[in-house]
Amino acid sequence: MPYLDTFTGEWNAKNARHLLKRCSFGITPDLVKESVSLGLQGTIDKLFEIKPLPNPPLKYELDGTSRTEVNDPDVNYGETWVNAPPIPNLPTNQEVNKAIRARNRSLYAWSFLEMQNSGIHIREKLTLFWHNHFVSVNTNPHREYYYINTIRQNALGNFKELVKQITIDPNMLLYLSGAQNKDSAPNENYSRELLELFTIGKGAAVGIGDYTNYTEDDVVQMAKVLTGWKVRGLNNVDALTPFFSNFNHTKGDKTLSHRFNNAIISENGEDEYKDLIDKIFEQDECSRFIMRQLYIWFVNSEITYDIETYIIEPLATIIRNNDYEIVPALKKLFASDHFFENTFCMIKSPIDLMFSVTKSLLVDLPNSTTKEEYDYALVLYLAATDLNQSIFHHPDVAGWKAYYQEPLFYKSWINSYLLPKRLDFCRILVTGGDLVIDSRKYTVPPLVPVLKIASEIPNATDPNILINSLAEEMFNYAITAEQVSALKEILIPGLPDFEWTVEYSDYLADPTNTALAFSVDKKLRDVIAVMVQMSEFQIM
Known part of the structure; x- marks a missing residue:
């Protein structure tokens, strides 16, 4: 059985397309030619190149008082709003909310522009993966931006380190009630999801309150470890920086269950959460858990006994041996015979579909003005949202159903309601016509050249x-x-x-x-x- 043996087939356009489709967004003939000339290993090296972070999102809507204009005096057109006060300096709540919604639109359009411009590189696909893994919903664009920036910075990095940063991210502290978790009223929301969804997985129940990988008492004890982290209000100068309140932290040692070898998390103030995460990651199951998620995202939703034995376990071992750096395992997977055997088994996500019918079919970004560029990207965002894949607005903390809900998995993207919409969106982007999204009509010209x-x-x-x-x-x-x-x-x-x-x-x-x-x-x-x-x- 070849499984993780290095791919020995002919490196041609067909195999290059398969790799690029799974690892990036919108595959043009030029990108395929470049990949073929680079070879398999050269393409993988380029996919994982270290690149500088992108420039932040810009204000792209014009100032004014009409319905299509926005009044945001803290930011000039064409400049980023990221460093402006999170609450715009405006006289009425109505105007403030309108300016904030404009910044939201800018963030969502900018995210699609980053996918559009990603080329032969995996960072944006991995950013979307981690965004779906560490679901964190908020309505303030500043908090959303700093959350997604943390994910993007660490997308090709260390899984354990990313968990530490996400744990005290203000967006996450608010979304899963970490900011309300205090000694006098412990809140278990985040500690439960930290175990079940983010690091190790629940496993089968083997007794009352006892699962394969942790117990209910672990959830309680870990919640105590995580007490004391707070978020300031948006009017505060440090609104985007979390802080630790020792007064609200549960003091003393916390003892975990037999699932963690009865480990003791000693009192360590604001660094105690790091000790907890290090202890969780001592369990080998963390590497298997994240490798399964990556496998479903990049390869196939069907994980058989053989896949678990000959793919997941050896790749998880690579992750552990690299102290939870994920890149070595992914490079091994993408260079394998197994990866190139798993073709045409994944229904495109709405985002992949949008770029398949635009960028892959040589639709150029309008680039005469920032507004035109962002307006175009926003339509792609709205279309993907209408097809049930809305970035920053997951349906629940578990993410999009296509990546976890058995037995449908990717088939969740298609049903009697969504399929006609998908087909209609694809057709209109080729022929031109009216896209109707949330009862609003967007007139689209025949975009495909x-x-x-x-x-x-x-x-x-x-x-x-x-x-x-x-x-x-x-x-x-x-x-x-x-x-x-x-x-x-x-x-x-x-x-x-x-x-x-x-x-x-x-x-x-x-x-x-x-x-x-x-x-x-x-x-x-x-x-x-x-x-x-x-x-x-x-x-x-």
């Missing part, structure tokens, strides 16, 4: 080559002869192949001929609009 796509396909004058090449790029595998015939019927309904050959050749000979260009554009747009609605386009 179909003539440019065809121009990059050698011998596209042959309709069979054209359609098969489109299928390879869009689906990453060959389609059947029957599917080719059906798509030709859309391209040239009822006509022989040479009709396309003649028309497209005439266009290539005279691309300034507007009538020819319009006719060829419409034919290509019609066939690509159908292809983005095919089931093959919905998986990767």
